[in-house]
Amino acid sequence: MYYIKTKPVIIVDGTLYLYRSYFTFQYFKNDQENPYGAIYGILKTIKNILLKYYNSKKIIIIFDSSQKTFRNKIFTAYKSNRPKMPNELYIQIQPLFHILKEIGIKTLSIPGIEADDIIGSFAHKVEQSGEKVLIVSHDKDMIQLLTNNISILNTSNNEIITPITIQKKYGINPQEFIDLLALMGDKSDNIPGVPKIGIKTALCLLQKFSNIQNIYDNIEQIQFLSLRNAKNVSNQLKIHKDTAFLSYKLAKINLDIPIYINANDIILKTVCFQKLSNMIKTYNVHQKRNL
Template sequence: MYYIKNKPVIIIDGTLYLYRSYFTFQFFKNNQENPYGAIYGILKTIRSILLKCYNSKKIIIIFDSSKKTFRNEIFNEYKSNRPKMPNSLYIQIQPLFHILKNIGIKTLRIPGIEADDIIGSFSRKLEKCGEQVLIASHDKDMIQLLTNNINILNTSNNEIITPKTIKKKYGINPQEFIDLLALMGDKSDNIPGIPKIGIKTALFLLQKFSNIQKIYKNIEKIKLLSLRNAKNISNQLTIYKDSAFLSYKLAKIKLDIPICINANDIILDKTCFKKLSNAIETYNVKQKNADNN
């Protein structure tokens, strides 16, 4: 369990856990062969987070909308490598929202805005209001949001990630993670980056120059660095300069999306945890009955 004095607001990356739950429990079906694994997985994830961070009473789950975003407008191939949402997952979304509402857990999605941008903007709004924030996610894009008051709970290994964690592991600051993605790209989101520049080269350049703006201001110096294939790297940077800055725009999470709710709107009541546990048990019973048949 994590004892955090100031009772942070917990923001859950709902879209990430929706897909993870779906694939983890994709064979969970009731007697009518209707799938419910994604619902079951999300509910279990929420309970697990609350048990680990039981000192917190404020929680919200953020989801993507189905609308295209500004990233699709500036780069048509953004996330084009991802398959369409399976219908067996799609049909669970509205029932999930209904269940979460009945439990008393706030959800938020905004048409045309990615969950990452909502999480980033809401985190900054909460921070300005004096709140501590804990983002439940293991998406590397979230690293750029880290501050002294905004941390990440990686539920895959139960690690609390702070700016010091990133500095120690990568040798760069959280904000520079945008530049890292801009240089090396991100296959999961189809962000192009610069061909032939991997994480080691990208980190070397950022540790030396801090960000891509300074890298390009010092492009002639790169050829002289004690870096393997320094001349070829300099050439790649020159050829793919537009791609680097486009990738930066794609990787950067927006922090200025208007969010109409505040921390007091997402406080859990005393019955929430019991309702959540009851809902999970209902699905456990359904699964047992399905297995017996």
């Protein structure tokens, strides 16, 4: 378990935990055989964050909207590999929003804007106001948002991720993680990357040239690097230059989305935690009755 004394503004990747909760608690159904596992999982995650990790009073949950984003416009195959949302999950969304509102937990989604961009923009805004931020997610796209004031909590292993974590693990800074995804691609989001360039080659290039623009500015030097199949790597980069820069645009989180709320708008009321605990207890009792 990881504890921290500071009280950061907590931003939860709601879409990620919505799906995770749905698949973890698929068998949770009420007397009418309606599923509610996603609702239960989200509420339990929030309680664990507030109780076990941080005593923060500022928390917001960010969700995707159902509309396509600019990434779909510039690359129609973006996330096209993902299956349609299961109906058993879809029917839990509005009840979940209603419950969160009743409890007093703020949610935010913006039509046509991906949750990642909302998270990044809100985190950036909060940081500029002088507060620290904790992003709750295990999506690797979030790594690029890390700063001295923005950290990530991965609830899968209770790890707190900071810029130092990334530097030690990959030998690059968090902002260069965009370039890493642009070079090696990202199957989960269907970002193409440069064919035949994996993580080892991409990291070697970035540790040498820092970013994708510098790589192409020094493209003729790559064939002389002590890199396996250096000449082939150079040729691949030349052939797929447009795809590399397209992948960069797809991977980069937008920090300039207008967000019309601030950290003081998401302060929890005193009764919130008790309401949350009562709701989880109700669902848990109901679940046991149906097993």
